[in-house]
Amino acid sequence: MSVLNKTTAPEGHVERKAEATKSDKAVAGVSHVVLILWSVIVVLPLLWTFMSSFKSSSDIFASPFGLPTVWHFDNYSRAWQTAHIGEYFGNSVLVVGVSLVLVMLLGAMSAYVLARFKFWGNRFLYIMMLAGNTFPIFLAMVPLFKILQNIGILGTYQAMIATYTSFALAFTVFFLHSFFRNLPGEIAEAAAIDGAGEWRTFFQIMLPMARPGLASVAIFNFLGLWNQFLIPVTINASGPKVLSQGLFSYAQQMGYAVDFGALFAAVTVTVLPVLVVYIIFQRQLQGSVSQGTSR
Amino acid sequence: MATVTYDNATRLYPGTNKPAVDKLNIQIEDGEFLVLVGPSGCGKSTSLRMLAGLEDVNSGRILIGDRDVTDVPPKDRDIAMVFQNYALYPHMSVADNMGFALKIAGVPKEERLARVREAAKLLDLEQYLDRKPKALSGGQRQRVAMGRAIVRNPQVFLMDEPLSNLDAKLRVQTRTQIASLTRRLGVTTVYVTHDQTEAMTMGDRVAVLKDGLLQQIDTPRKLYDRPANVFVAGFIGSPAMNLLELPEADGGVKFGGTIYPVAREVLAEAHGSTVTLGVRPEDLETVAAGEGLQVEADVVEELGADAYVYGHTTLDGKEHTIVARVDGRRPPMKGDTIWVRPQQGHVHLFDTKTGERLGD
Numbered sequence: 001m002s003v004l005n006k007t008t009a010p011e012g013h014v015e016r017k018a019e020a021t022k023s024d025k026a027v028a029g030v031s032h033v034v035l036i037l038w039s040v041i042v043v044l045p046l047l048w049t050f051m052s053s054f055k056s057s058s059d060i061f062a063s064p065f066g067l068p069t070v071w072h073f074d075n076y077s078r079a080w081q082t083a084h085i086g087e088y089f090g091n092s093v094l095v096v097g098v099s100l101v102l103v104m105l106l107g108a109m110s111a112y113v114l115a116r117f118k119f120w121g122n123r124f125l126y127i128m129m130l131a132g133n134t135f136p137i138f139l140a141m142v143p144l145f146k147i148l149q150n151i152g153i154l155g156t157y158q159a160m161i162a163t164y165t166s167f168a169l170a171f172t173v174f175f176l177h178s179f180f181r182n183l184p185g186e187i188a189e190a191a192a193i194d195g196a197g198e199w200r201t202f203f204q205i206m207l208p209m210a211r212p213g214l215a216s217v218a219i220f221n222f223l224g225l226w227n228q229f230l231i232p233v234t235i236n237a238s239g240p241k242v243l244s245q246g247l248f249s250y251a252q253q254m255g256y257a258v259d260f261g262a263l264f265a266a267v268t269v270t271v272l273p274v275l276v277v278y279i280i281f282q283r284q285l286q287g288s289v290s291q292g293t294s295r
Numbered sequence: 296m297a298t299v300t301y302d303n304a305t306r307l308y309p310g311t312n313k314p315a316v317d318k319l320n321i322q323i324e325d326g327e328f329l330v331l332v333g334p335s336g337c338g339k340s341t342s343l344r345m346l347a348g349l350e351d352v353n354s355g356r357i358l359i360g361d362r363d364v365t366d367v368p369p370k371d372r373d374i375a376m377v378f379q380n381y382a383l384y385p386h387m388s389v390a391d392n393m394g395f396a397l398k399i400a401g402v403p404k405e406e407r408l409a410r411v412r413e414a415a416k417l418l419d420l421e422q423y424l425d426r427k428p429k430a431l432s433g434g435q436r437q438r439v440a441m442g443r444a445i446v447r448n449p450q451v452f453l454m455d456e457p458l459s460n461l462d463a464k465l466r467v468q469t470r471t472q473i474a475s476l477t478r479r480l481g482v483t484t485v486y487v488t489h490d491q492t493e494a495m496t497m498g499d500r501v502a503v504l505k506d507g508l509l510q511q512i513d514t515p516r517k518l519y520d521r522p523a524n525v526f527v528a529g530f531i532g533s534p535a536m537n538l539l540e541l542p543e544a545d546g547g548v549k550f551g552g553t554i555y556p557v558a559r560e561v562l563a564e565a566h567g568s569t570v571t572l573g574v575r576p577e578d579l580e581t582v583a584a585g586e587g588l589q590v591e592a593d594v595v596e597e598l599g600a601d602a603y604v605y606g607h608t609t610l611d612g613k614e615h616t617i618v619a620r621v622d623g624r625r626p627p628m629k630g631d632t633i634w635v636r637p638q639q640g641h642v643h644l645f646d647t648k649t650g651e652r653l654g655d
């Protein structure tokens with residue numbers, strides 16, 4: 001009996017170990033299948049759109065999943081010119097570009113001050129920034145519209161840029177705050193002794209040190225603002241259209257005579273910059289997310 | 296260069312009642328290497344940071360040369376500082392790190408490069424000038440931090456535990472390098488450390504601080520031979536001095552079975568009927584059984600030439616630990632009983648109540 005016990009005990013142990021690896025494998029297998037399915041769901045429509053952007057409308061209906069019979073590159077020129085996608089693209093680049101520069105500059109400066117200086121009301125301001133992150137944008141739309149109307153800049157680039165900048169500021173400050181907080185104070189002191197004033201310390205020492213954080217936030221902000229739809233549709237109805245808004249109105253205008261080839265071309269033009277940014281900065285985005293959570 | 300004067304300098308952190316540095320008075324000579332030493336929280340770093348201008352002075356003054364710098368911002372004090380973690384600018388090359396202060400000061404590029412190269416040569420950093428700090432070893436980073444200070448040719452060097460991040464061997468090496476370098480440059484240096492060996496080996500003079508109060512400032516030799524109070528006596532020296540509270544007896548103090556003779560005038564200074572007798576481990580001699588103090592050896596550390604006996608003794612019902620240096624060739628065994636007595640003329644007497652030194 002005792003002999004039996006002795007022999008079974010280690011066996012049982014080994015078996016349990018084998019079981020654990022088996023279940024590990026099962027979890028890994030299932031999660032991979034799920035992830036692959038998800039990727040397919042996301043990637044296929046993108047590919048389909050891209051492929052269809054080279055087809056004529058009749059071709060799309062004749063063989064929805066086939067390769068184009070004739071490559072209609074003219075879809076793109078039609079979208080770019082007659083559908084004004086080119087113009088909207090320019091507007092988007094201008095509005096998002098200027099907003100991005102402004103929000104990074106202002107956001108980094110506010111985050112730096114909030115993170116590294118002690119003054120009365122510091123905590124309050126930071127909490128306001130946090131609250132800004134949680135405030136639903138839908139509630140802000142009507143007052144925002146009124147304010148811009150009263151100032152008299154409704155439907156201008158300035159209005160869009162100001163709105164985008166303030167919209168992205170809360171997140172930017174929140175994100176960079178922890179970054180600046182974690183930079184060693186000794187280095188700022190070394191700069192002070194080396195003769196650098198506050199401005200020089202910020203721009204030449206602290207800002208370069210926060211570069212990884214700045215890059216991640218800039219990418220996040222770019223993606224968020226480029227894809228922004230609600231804000232332009234609400235406050236920019238009368239102004240120079242940005243891409244997402246222009247695309248929407250283009251699809252609407254066509255009514256029942258849809259030029260699907262050109263529409264898909266327009267969609268591709270809209271999505272492409274986002275895709276490119278994602279692909280180039282993949283690592284940065286992943287890294288920043290994990291950094292943000294671990295700190 | 297310049298002298299440095301702390302004139303009743305006091306630092307009170309907001310929200311505390313007890314000053315971190317309390318009425319500090321130190322006069323540092325031109326070209327002197329002064330070490331501030333003490334246990335953590337004694338105010339040594341705060342004192343240094345006050346001199347750097349990184350910490351406010353709540354009352355009193357700080358002078359560099361004849362100039363009152365109490366309210367002068369750090370950049371206008373003409374000082375350079377080496378930080379514990381070096382505080383190198385991670386995105387700049389070694390050369391840019393070293394030349395940053397000169398660049399801000401508007402020194403022309405060529406002169407700047409020449410000065411950087413000169414300092415790099417002095418510190419053996421020439422081949423690393425284009426590297427970023429993260430591509431350097433700890434010792435090299437430390438030298439870059441030194442270089443950044445040297446390049447500026449300041450009136451005063453401030454060093455805040457610059458060796459504490461180096462491994463033991465490198466620390467000893469760098470210790471001598473820093474000491475000889477600052478002497479060669481002839482720049483007044485204030486150096487903060489918690490390591491009394493560093494303090495003793497590097498300083499022209501050493502200031503011992505405790506709880507924000509200056510305990511004693513003197514040459515390393517004097518500090519060792521004539522500690523001003525019980526704290527300094529126990530802090531300086533390794534292994535630490537034995538401090539025993541002993542009753543006065545006729546013509547001296549009772550040291551176990553013997554009476555250690557002390558002049559009547561000295562004993563008269565003491566408050567109360569006991570005095571604290573301090574004797575360094577190397578000043579205890581072993582004697583025949585029954586004479587002096589009986590010590591049970593708990594641990595024996597054999598260092599080759601010498602051996603240290605860590606033991607305990609009971610005096611008036613209280614147990615004391617005793618460290619004695621004995622002949623390394625004939626050390627006692629653990630558990631043995633030895634008898635020790637201080638060598639004549641090598642004891643320090645302190646007032647038990649105030650902790651101050653009695654006699655001289």
